[in-house]
Amino acid sequence: MLEAPFDPVKLAIPFFILAILLEIGLGRLRLASAEYEARDTAASLAMGLLRGIPALLTAGLIFAATVWVWEHRVLTVPFDAWWGWVAIFFLDDLIYYVFHRLSHERRFWWAAHVNHHSSQHYNLSTALRQTWTGGLAGTWLLWLPLAFLGFSPAQIAIQQGISLVYQFWIHTEAVGRMPAWFEAVFNTPSHHRVHHARNPRYLDRNYAGILIIWDKMFGTFQAELDEEKPRYGLIRNLGSFNILTVAFHEWIAIGRDLASARSLREVGGYLFGPPAWSPDGSRDTSKSLRARWAARQSAGATPAE
Amino acid sequence: MTEGQPAPRPPSSFRGVRLDAIDIVPDSCTSQEPAIPIPAFLSQLAVSGVAVLVIVALAAAARLARSTPPLDEAAARALLADDFPDAQIDQVWLAADGAAALALSGSQALYLFRLGDAWVARDLAWSDVASAPVRGGRLHLPLSDVSPRLARPALAGWAPETA
Ligand SMILES: [Zn+2]
Numbered sequence: 493m494l495e496a497p498f499d500p501v502k503l504a505i506p507f508f509i510l511a512i513l514l515e516i517g518l519g520r521l522r523l524a525s526a527e528y529e530a531r532d533t534a535a536s537l538a539m540g541l542l543r544g545i546p547a548l549l550t551a552g553l554i555f556a557a558t559v560w561v562w563e564h565r566v567l568t569v570p571f572d573a574w575w576g577w578v579a580i581f582f583l584d585d586l587i588y589y590v591f592h593r594l595s596h597e598r599r600f601w602w603a604a605h606v607n608h609h610s611s612q613h614y615n616l617s618t619a620l621r622q623t624w625t626g627g628l629a630g631t632w633l634l635w636l637p638l639a640f641l642g643f644s645p646a647q648i649a650i651q652q653g654i655s656l657v658y659q660f661w662i663h664t665e666a667v668g669r670m671p672a673w674f675e676a677v678f679n680t681p682s683h684h685r686v687h688h689a690r691n692p693r694y695l696d697r698n699y700a701g702i703l704i705i706w707d708k709m710f711g712t713f714q715a716e717l718d719e720e721k722p723r724y725g726l727i728r729n730l731g732s733f734n735i736l737t738v739a740f741h742e743w744i745a746i747g748r749d750l751a752s753a754r755s756l757r758e759v760g761g762y763l764f765g766p767p768a769w770s771p772d773g774s775r776d777t778s779k780s781l782r783a784r785w786a787a788r789q790s791a792g793a794t795p796a797e
Numbered sequence: 798m799t800e801g802q803p804a805p806r807p808p809s810s811f812r813g814v815r816l817d818a819i820d821i822v823p824d825s826c827t828s829q830e831p832a833i834p835i836p837a838f839l840s841q842l843a844v845s846g847v848a849v850l851v852i853v854a855l856a857a858a859a860r861l862a863r864s865t866p867p868l869d870e871a872a873a874r875a876l877l878a879d880d881f882p883d884a885q886i887d888q889v890w891l892a893a894d895g896a897a898a899l900a901l902s903g904s905q906a907l908y909l910f911r912l913g914d915a916w917v918a919r920d921l922a923w924s925d926v927a928s929a930p931v932r933g934g935r936l937h938l939p940l941s942d943v944s945p946r947l948a949r950p951a952l953a954g955w956a957p958e959t960a
C-alpha cells in the first residue's frame with residue numbers, strides 16, 4: 493500500500509490546538525506550571541504552520557525514493573498484520589533515536605534540527621517549532637531500510653505520524669513526573685525537558701522518540717534532577733524571534749565558516765564535526781562544556797585547603 | 798518532536814505529494830477523490846493561521862511571561878555565570894534601562910541583554926567594546942548576529958579606557 497488511509501498528524505491538529513489552549517488556561521489559573529511569551533509562541537507556531545511549504549520541495553523525492561526501495565523489498569509485511577505494527581513501532585523508534593542523535597552530534601544535521609531547540613521556553617507550542625530544512629538534510633534516508641524490509645510506504649508514514657503526535661504532549665512543564673513504570677519505559681515530559689535543557693549536565697541527552705529505553709541501552713540517558721532545574725534553549729541563544737533566523741541561522745553560520753576554511757580538513761570539520769567544531773578548538777562544544785562542568789564538579793567535591 | 802517526519806498531508810497524498818500526479822496506482826485504498834486543490838490548501842493554511850493568531854493573543858492576554866525585572870549587578874553576574882561558568886568577572890556595567898549589562902572578563906567582554914522574557918548572552922573581544930561607537934546616547938556593540946544598543950546613561954561609570 494502506498495497511500496496512507498489516514499494521517500495521524502492531521503487528525504491530531506484539533507487536539508494540538510485544544511491542548512495548547514488548555515495549557516494556557518491552566519497556567520492562567522495557576523493550576524499548572526506554564527510560561528508563555530507571545531512572540532516566542534508566535535515564532536514556534538509559525539514554524540509549525542509554514543513548514544509544509546518548504547517540505548513540498550523535497551516531498552516528491554522522498555516519496556519516489558521510498559516507493560522505489562519498497563519495490564525492491566526483500567519481504568512483504570501485510571498492512572493489516574498485527575505483528576507488522578508491533579515490529580514497525582520498535583524499528584521506527586530505534587531509527588528515530590539514531591536520527592535524533594545524529595541531528596545533535598553532527599553539525600550538518602544539527603543545522604536542520606537546531607530550530608526545534610531555539611526557544612528558551614518549554615511549552616506545548618515549542619513542540620510545533622518544526623524544521624524547515626529536514627528534507628534537504630536527508631535524514632529521511634534513515635527510514636528507507638524499513639521499505640527495503642517490506643513495510644509499505646503508507647505504514648511507514650503512519651508510524652512516523654504516530655511518533656510525531658506522541659512527542660507533542662511531552663513538551664510541557666505542566667506534567668511533573670508520570671508513574672515510575674511509565675517513566676522507566678516511555679519518553680515523558682520530564683525526560684524531554686532534560687533533552688531541551690542547556691545545563692551542561694543535560695546536554696546531548698535523552699534522544700528518545702516514544703521509548704526512553706534506547707537512551708538507557710546506548711548510554712545517553714539522564715534523569716531530570718530536582719536540584720537542577722532545566723534552563724531551556726541553546727548554548728548561545730538566538731537574539732531574535734524572526735522565523736527566518738530561527739530556520740536558517742545555523743546554515744548561514746556554516747556558510748560563513750566554510751568561506752573562511754583553509755583546508756579540506758577544516759571544510760569537513762565545519763560540515764560534519766560536532767556543532768561548534770573549530771580548527772583550534774576555541775569554541776565550546778557540548779563535549780567540552782560537559783567536560784569542564786565535570787571538572788568543576790569534582791573540584792567542588794574536593795575539600796578546599 | 799522533530800524532523801525527518803512528514804508534514805501534515807492531504808488525504809489523497811503521501812508525504813505531501815499528490816498521488817494522482819505520480820504514475821503509480823496504489824495496490825489498495827485507491828482514492829477516487831481528486832488531490833486536494835491549491836485553494837483548499839490555502840484555505841486550510843488560512844484556518845490554521847487564524848488558530849495561531851487566537852492562541853498568540855490568548856497567550857499574551859494570559860500574562861504567562863516570566864518576570865524579568867531590570868538588572869542589578871548581582872542578577873547580571875548570576876545570569877552571566879549561566880552562560881560563562883568559567884569566567885572571572887572583573888567589572889560590570891549596567892544599561893540605564895536595566896535591560897542589558899556588559900562585563901569585563903580578562904581580555905573578553907561578556908554581554909547580556911533581554912529578549913522578550915528571557916536573557917541572551919554573547920562574548921566578544923574587549924578591545925572591540927572599548928572602541929565601540931556611541932550614537933544617540935547608546936553604545937553600539939559590534940556583534941555579527943544581533944545589533945545591540947545599550948542605553949548609555951545606565952552604563953554608570955562607563956570608562957572603557959581605564960578598564
Ligand atoms: Zn533534539
Ligand SMILES: [Zn+2]
Pocket residue numbers: 608619663684688798799
Ligand atoms: Zn522537543
